[in-house]
Amino acid sequence: MNRWYRYIPLILVMGIIFYLSHQPGDTLELPDLPDIDKVCHALAYGALAGSAIFALRMDLWRRYPLRMALLVLAFCLGYGISDEFHQSFVAGRDTSGWDVAADMTGALLTQGAWLWYLRRRFGARLAAMLTSR
Numbered sequence: 619m620n621r622w623y624r625y626i627p628l629i630l631v632m633g634i635i636f637y638l639s640h641q642p643g644d645t646l647e648l649p650d651l652p653d654i655d656k657v658c659h660a661l662a663y664g665a666l667a668g669s670a671i672f673a674l675r676m677d678l679w680r681r682y683p684l685r686m687a688l689l690v691l692a693f694c695l696g697y698g699i700s701d702e703f704h705q706s707f708v709a710g711r712d713t714s715g716w717d718v719a720a721d722m723t724g725a726l727l728t729q730g731a732w733l734w735y736l737r738r739r740f741g742a743r744l745a746a747m748l749t750s751r
Contacts, residue, residue, distance in 0.1 A: 627669040632697065635662050639701050643710025659717050660724030667694050667728040683736060687729050694725035 638646075648654050670690045671679075679686050698721035705711040 624673045628666075628673045631662075631666050631669045635666065635697070635701060636704070638662070639705050639711070640708055642708060643712075645710075656716065656720040659720035660727070662724065663694055663698060663721035664724035664728040666697065667691070667725040668732075670694065671728070671732050679736060680740060683733060687733060690729055691722070691725055695722060698722065698725075 648658070651657075667690055670693055671686075674686055674690070695718070698718045701721075702713040702718055706713045
C-alpha cells in the first residue's frame, strides 16, 4: 500500500523549484562560474527525480523497473517544460531548451543511479528484466 506521506518530499521539491522559478531575474545571485545555472538545474531535477522515485511503491519498481523509470523521466520532463513556460511570464527570466536539457541530465543521472542500486540489490532477476524490455 502506498502511503500518502511518501509524496511530501515530491511536493516540497516541486514547490521549491516553482518558488525559485518565480523570482525575477535580477534578484537571483549565482556565483560567477560558467554554466552554473545549468548545474543548478541538474541538481534541482535530480532531487525531483529522487523524490518521485521515493513516492512510488517498491513492488512496482521490482516488477516494472523500466516502466517506472520512464514514468519518472516523463514526469520530470513535463515539469521541466511547464517550469520553462512559467518562467516566460516572470520579469527578467526567459525560456531555454538548454535548461530543459540540464533538467533531464539531472533526472537521468539520478534515475541511472537508482536502477544501478536496484540491480545490485535484487540481482540477476532484475538485470534480466532491465535488459529484456
